[in-house]
Amino acid sequence: MRIADILLTWYKECKRDLPWRKDKDPYKIWVSEVMLQQTRVEVVKSYFERWMERFPTLESLAGAREEEVIQYWQGLGYYSRARNLLEGVREVSVSYGGQVPETKEEVVKLAGVGDYTAGAILSIAYNKQEPAIDGNVLRVFSRLYCIDGDISSPVVKKQIRELVEREISFDYPGDFNQALMDLGATICIPKVPRCPICPLQKQCLGKEKGLQQQLPVKKKKTPPLPVRLVAGVLQQGEFFLLRQRPAKGLLAGMWEFPAVEIQAEEDAIAVFRQIFLCETGQEVELQSLLFKCTHTFSHRKWDISFYHCTGSPGNIPTGSRISWVNKRDWGKLSFAGPHRKMADFFVENRKKILQNR
Template identity: 45%
Template sequence: MNNSEQKQYFSTELLAWYRRNKRDLPWRRSRNPYYIWISEIMLQQTRVDTVIPYFHRFVDKFPTVDALADAPEEEVLKAWEGLGYYSRARNLQSAVREVKERYGGVVPDTKDEVFSLKGVGPYTAGAILSIAYNKPEPAVDGNVMRVLSRYFLIEEDIMKGSTRVTMEKLAQELIPEGAAGDFNQGLMELGALVCTPKSPGCLTCPVLAHCAGRAAGVEDTLPVKKKAKPPRPEQRYVALITDAAGRVLVRQRPQEGLLARLWELPHTEAPGLLTLPDAAAAQEALAGHLAEDAGVGLGQVAWLMQAEHVFSHIRWELEVYTGGLVPSPLRPDEPQLLPSQYRWISPDDMEQLAFPNVFLRILNAYYGQQAIIAHKK
């Protein structure tokens, strides 16, 4: 079989397989480009099963471009809470506002216009244009590169920009006339369900007969991918500070940078390697941090729990301590005046404020323990 026949076979069989076997996913029930856009942004770095309930809640709360464009950012971040990678939500809202202002609330249908929107890369642009508008544009993500690497025995490193360009050109050549949306989704579906990263289900693959990688016995070693550097571990002390009313002290992160504008418990980097809980060391580090950051004093602390949060480049290893405020050594006779980024919250306030997942887990664990103690009393 020559290369042209191999391509024709792939396109025909994959499209037929997808139309017989596609999953019933909520964003596939319409060609609404706004819904497709939301789903593609949510699906970046996130599993389908996790995204489904978030997608339903998000489009219920923000059913139109105008609804999302006009919403306060705090509401958008709260609706996104738990999905992580919060810059996705901010970029989505920023781009949606541009669609409202420049295109009258209608998601554009040309490559240049879609690609110019904030947070929309080549894959997302291709997905919107092909699925919503059936334009013959490729949508090449990790799943697609894995499928193409194996089927066509492409052994170039997929982390290289030149390899991505090759893959996009190949994917575009494969799109059957008039079926761009279904074909691109079929490629994604095959990578997600059959041609998986480990232990691919070759015997159930619709294009097994002419898969060059399988024929060469290298399907398990493709695609070639240079390993990324592992995230750098960073050990931190976290202060879960309560007042006489049982409220917890939280603060809002800076306007820019990591987890921008989300709420968190106060925390600071540990000065040395943590091996066992050390309340004295934690109290010293956290007291110094709070005196400098908030102008408040911290009393004796007690260890509560460990937690972890992984970013693409950092892994936070957290030791959480409970405690209370005391008069500041810098202002012993003055009341505890908190800076504007700090506030006391009750469990009900968590319904309005958006927290990174790790602090949600800590707060929920703490409030759960308090409920058990109250019940026992």
């Protein structure tokens, strides 16, 4: 029996009940795949349902304001995914009359759509024979074919792609891809695969050789760089000094309390005061520590301390992205990760904070 036939039979009986599998709308598949890129299925389910209540169609998302879209994404992290999704659906709305295109060449040109997402959309929505290869599929195939090369190397990825292209079902490529996703997520899991209940155990070379737990082979990743930051919470009545991050790069376009990166050997207070003045035009003194947290990105780990600051108001430099924002408008802003935690902390503990000043 072919691998595809075994997988499809297993999928029919055991497929996961997921909200984006209720129909084959390419827009819904697109949204779910983008949400799933860095987030666990269990978390995505509720976000996806809330999203579809607000943006049920591609056109409803294409016509939405970016700020609102980011708010619906808040909590999923990696906000560039939401911005790219919005850019992509707007492109489909303008250039393809609102219909997600059906060819790989066109789909991969849409903002934020890579090889994997294109494969998922085309195979599930349009029944095209396109593989959708993510980390799960790489793991399953490296075990199935006992491939011991580094899984992140282009040579091994190409080798696996060719194998998936050879095995993919002709009639049901979308179900084949989804079966592989489910197998990787529930049975051929990292560390200790559940081989005794795997439908492919008789076909699996890795298991036959007893190497399933050693595969896939991965080169060690460099750990995220620790970065120390001091952020200033400066208040005038109901207004707080906030900064909008640049339009490109980490947490692009999001709002934050002005923060300064501190090198290990530096005098944190002196450096903070000097850079804060330069960037915001405000001469400040650091008072009490309000809140402290860490936040890990793929390449950096922020250790950020928020201090209550006092000072006499100065002129904000022209052309800067600094503004005085009324606290009642915080709900409309997309705060950058740990800064949202600080804003929430402030709202929840306002009375206590004011008493301690």
